[in-house]
Amino acid sequence: MSTFWIVLVVLAVAALCFVLARRRALSAVDGDQRHLHSRPNYYGFSAALWAAGPALIVLALWLALQPLVVDRSVRPLVLEEDRNAALVMSDVTRLAGGIDRAIAMGGLTAQEARGLTADGLRDRLSDFGTALASEVSPGVLEAAQRYRTIEGRGALLRSILTIGLAVGLGAFALWRVAPGFRARTSVERAILGALIAAACVAIGTTIGIVLSLIFNTIKFFGLYPAADFLFGTTWAPSFGGGSSLGILPLLWGTLYISLIALLVAVPIGLLAAIYLSEYAHRTVRAWAKPMLEVLAGIPTIVYGLFALLTVGPLLMDVFGPGGALGVRWMGGGTSVMTAGLVMGIMLIPFVSSLSDDIINAVPQSMRDGSLGLGATQSETVKQVILPAALPGIVGAVLLAASRAIGETMIVVLGAGAAARLDLNPFEAMTTVTAKIVSQLTGDADFSSPEALVAFALGMTLFVITLILNVFALWIVRRYREQYE
Amino acid sequence: MNDMRLGDRAKQMDDTKIRARGVNVFYGDNHAIKDVDVDIADRMVTAFIGPSGCGKSTFLRCLNRMNDTISACKITGEIKIDDQNIYDSRVDPVQLRAKVGMVFQKPNPFPKSIYDNVAYGPRIHGLAKNRKEMDEIVERALRRGAIWNEVKDRLHAPATGLSGGQQQRICIARAVATEPEVLLMDEPCSALDPIATAQVEELIDELRQNFSVVIVTHSMQQAARVSQRTAFFHLGDLVEYGETGTIFTNPEDSRTESYISGRIG
Ligand SMILES: Nc1ncnc2c1ncn2[C@@H]1O[C@H](COP(=O)(O)OP(=O)(O)O)[C@@H](O)[C@H]1O
Ligand SMILES: [Mg+2]
Numbered sequence: 001m002s003t004f005w006i007v008l009v010v011l012a013v014a015a016l017c018f019v020l021a022r023r024r025a026l027s028a029v030d031g032d033q034r035h036l037h038s039r040p041n042y043y044g045f046s047a048a049l050w051a052a053g054p055a056l057i058v059l060a061l062w063l064a065l066q067p068l069v070v071d072r073s074v075r076p077l078v079l080e081e082d083r084n085a086a087l088v089m090s091d092v093t094r095l096a097g098g099i100d101r102a103i104a105m106g107g108l109t110a111q112e113a114r115g116l117t118a119d120g121l122r123d124r125l126s127d128f129g130t131a132l133a134s135e136v137s138p139g140v141l142e143a144a145q146r147y148r149t150i151e152g153r154g155a156l157l158r159s160i161l162t163i164g165l166a167v168g169l170g171a172f173a174l175w176r177v178a179p180g181f182r183a184r185t186s187v188e189r190a191i192l193g194a195l196i197a198a199a200c201v202a203i204g205t206t207i208g209i210v211l212s213l214i215f216n217t218i219k220f221f222g223l224y225p226a227a228d229f230l231f232g233t234t235w236a237p238s239f240g241g242g243s244s245l246g247i248l249p250l251l252w253g254t255l256y257i258s259l260i261a262l263l264v265a266v267p268i269g270l271l272a273a274i275y276l277s278e279y280a281h282r283t284v285r286a287w288a289k290p291m292l293e294v295l296a297g298i299p300t301i302v303y304g305l306f307a308l309l310t311v312g313p314l315l316m317d318v319f320g321p322g323g324a325l326g327v328r329w330m331g332g333g334t335s336v337m338t339a340g341l342v343m344g345i346m347l348i349p350f351v352s353s354l355s356d357d358i359i360n361a362v363p364q365s366m367r368d369g370s371l372g373l374g375a376t377q378s379e380t381v382k383q384v385i386l387p388a389a390l391p392g393i394v395g396a397v398l399l400a401a402s403r404a405i406g407e408t409m410i411v412v413l414g415a416g417a418a419a420r421l422d423l424n425p426f427e428a429m430t431t432v433t434a435k436i437v438s439q440l441t442g443d444a445d446f447s448s449p450e451a452l453v454a455f456a457l458g459m460t461l462f463v464i465t466l467i468l469n470v471f472a473l474w475i476v477r478r479y480r481e482q483y484e
Numbered sequence: 485m486n487d488m489r490l491g492d493r494a495k496q497m498d499d500t501k502i503r504a505r506g507v508n509v510f511y512g513d514n515h516a517i518k519d520v521d522v523d524i525a526d527r528m529v530t531a532f533i534g535p536s537g538c539g540k541s542t543f544l545r546c547l548n549r550m551n552d553t554i555s556a557c558k559i560t561g562e563i564k565i566d567d568q569n570i571y572d573s574r575v576d577p578v579q580l581r582a583k584v585g586m587v588f589q590k591p592n593p594f595p596k597s598i599y600d601n602v603a604y605g606p607r608i609h610g611l612a613k614n615r616k617e618m619d620e621i622v623e624r625a626l627r628r629g630a631i632w633n634e635v636k637d638r639l640h641a642p643a644t645g646l647s648g649g650q651q652q653r654i655c656i657a658r659a660v661a662t663e664p665e666v667l668l669m670d671e672p673c674s675a676l677d678p679i680a681t682a683q684v685e686e687l688i689d690e691l692r693q694n695f696s697v698v699i700v701t702h703s704m705q706q707a708a709r710v711s712q713r714t715a716f717f718h719l720g721d722l723v724e725y726g727e728t729g730t731i732f733t734n735p736e737d738s739r740t741e742s743y744i745s746g747r748i749g
Pocket of ligand 2: 540
């Protein structure tokens with residue numbers, strides 16, 4: 001029975017339990033629900049949860065664990081094959097899937113399938129839409145047969161266990177229904193459990209991602225010296241081996257582009273925020289603020305296109321050969337400047353809306369105090385509001401910086417692909433994120449250092465942005481306490 | 485000051501510092517101040533009393549044009565300080581506020597040091613030629629604010645770390661430091677405990693030597709203690725204005741009488 005059907009049956013059992021439990025609760029008090037501890041629906045929900053909850057949890061665990069068990073018992077059969085074990089295993093599952101499909105399409109009987117030989121199997125299966133990469137070896141066939149047996153047994157056991165659990169626990173819950181049973185409390189507990197489970201999933205996946213980053217980074221450092229990675233000044237991956245994978249040019253590109261982006265975004269964003277919160281009339285603010293927030297909603301790939309198609313050529317017309325200034329600083333449309341300017345535009349709404357909130361949090365009494373002493377509005381902003389809001393604004397800038405560092409699409413389209421340590425902002429350079437993309441999009445072998453380096457790059461970025469974020473949050477929090 | 489002859493002093497105390505005629509204030513459709521005429525005397529303490537929402541703060545804020553910062557607020561009529569209409573288009577509200585200082589209900593020191601708080605006004609108006617003069621201005625203001633002895637050893641500590649009563653006296657010192665001619669106080673003691681209140685009241689009595697002081701207060705005892713003139717507002721009208729003693733012992737208007745005897749609240 002397939003998973004879909006199992007789930008459907010379990011849900012049907014749960015629905016049945018709901019109806020029965022509700023009816024049983026009502027009939028126990030002759031239809032007068034005032035004598036029940038909880039409203040009748042709670043009895044229904046409680047029974048349905050008993051029926052469906054544990055059964056579905058067991059099903060999920062089973063589905064997660066079965067592949068591991070199968071793999072462990074099949075893998076020893078193919079160890080003597082002199083190819084990569086992971087590739088052989090994928091052949092095995094493919095072959096097993098092909099045989100199953102042939103049976104399902106009526107090309108083989110179950111009896112015939114058990115007695116198959118390796119010769120000509122590839123051609124037979126291709127008739128049923130399964131294309132195998134190479135001829136089937138007897139070892140692989142045997143492993144595939146073993147795989148099918150275990151899978152089949154597992155599927156049967158899984159159906160029986162899950163549905164049995166649903167029916168058994170459902171019956172138990174029905175038996176428990178009585179006027180004094182605190183169904184409402186038990187539903188409450190189930191809801192609490194669901195909330196905790198959701199929180200655990202969120203935290204668990206985060207931890208999982210970080211752990212996978214760490215393990216793969218360690219694996220990479222086993223293949224490539226950490227010192228060469230961290231302090232190397234050339235980035236020249238070659239998939240044939242013998243690559244130089246120094247992160248410094250990439251970090252330089254990242255920081256350079258982020259710096260230009262912040263130089264654009266921080267002054268403009270901050271001044272816009274000051275205008276909006278201190279000077280703008282209420283009606284202006286009412287439409288200008290949402291406009292800025294729309295800007296924040298534009299997908300970064302659109303900014304990337306803008307960089308590639310508009311800003312790059314525009315800069316070429318000014319700084320490129322034959323351009324308006326008559327200088328030859330720029331060789332092509334993609335450059336640090338192109339990506340930095342566009343990323344700065346992307347960050348303006350981010351900076352301005354955070355700063356606006358922070359400036360608005362400065363109490364009106366500060367403004368009144370300053371204006372009451374005969375200060376002008378700009379003196380008030382400069383001498384009182386900005387100093388009071390400064391820690392918060394620094395926090396906002398750091399958050400913007402961590403976004404700039406993690407930005408990918410604008411860089412891929414706007415900055416070029418050359419890893420370079422150079423001061424000229426009109427040169428093409430590239431960043432850590434862009435190189436992660438390019439290291440993983442080729443048909444690289446995922447266990448080579450050239451692909452694994454992506455994890456080390458990701459880890460580096462993660463550490464940098466984590467530090468920035470923690471620092472920013474710490475500053476913002478300190479600032480918040482000031483007026484409380 | 486002290487060797488001024490009695491006759492001069494009496495004459496000066498009768499001088500009118502602020503003369504308001506036909507003042508109306510509207511917040512949108514809300515008519516908050518209705519045709520108020522009042523003469524505020526120089527070097528005296530004038531108290532504004534009345535139930536909440538009757539427009540005391542609104543009228544007070546007209547006197548230094550703080551209401552200009554509220555876009556919904558419209559003011560008509562004429563307010564003259566020393567014969568100059570402050571709503572005249574030639575008057576710069578920023579200059580005016582240096583001349584008419586204000587102390588607010590809640591102490592609002594800037595999140596800066598005590599010294600920088602007091603030096604704030606003198607700095608923006610360029611009152612000191614050098615560091616030494618600034619030190620003198622700050623010291624004089626803090627002494628006038630009756631807080632010098634408490635803070636002289638920690639002038640560079642943040643003002644926000646002081647107690648509420650100390651903060652309020654810092655705010656008074658800060659207002660005094662720009663050498664205003666009029667000092668407006670909007671319920672300056674409402675956030676303070678009785679001891680701090682007594683200190684501030686004593687201070688107000690001293691400030692009368694140099695400034696004309698207008699104080700809004702909810703406490704009639706306070707008005708009786710610190711002021712020489714009292715104005716009673718009710719629903720935007722100035723009901724009665726005169727000598728504090730007369731208002732409290734022998735009010736002409738029945739509304740004033742019921743308010744001070746606690747029947748309108
Ligand atoms: N900023 C404002 N915007 C709109 N209406 C206001 C504002 N400030 C005060 N008012 C209104 O003006 C009237 C007088 O208020 P206020 O002067 O604060 O009274 P008081 O200080 O005597 O308690 C009240 O009706 C109040 O609602
Ligand atoms: Mg008030």
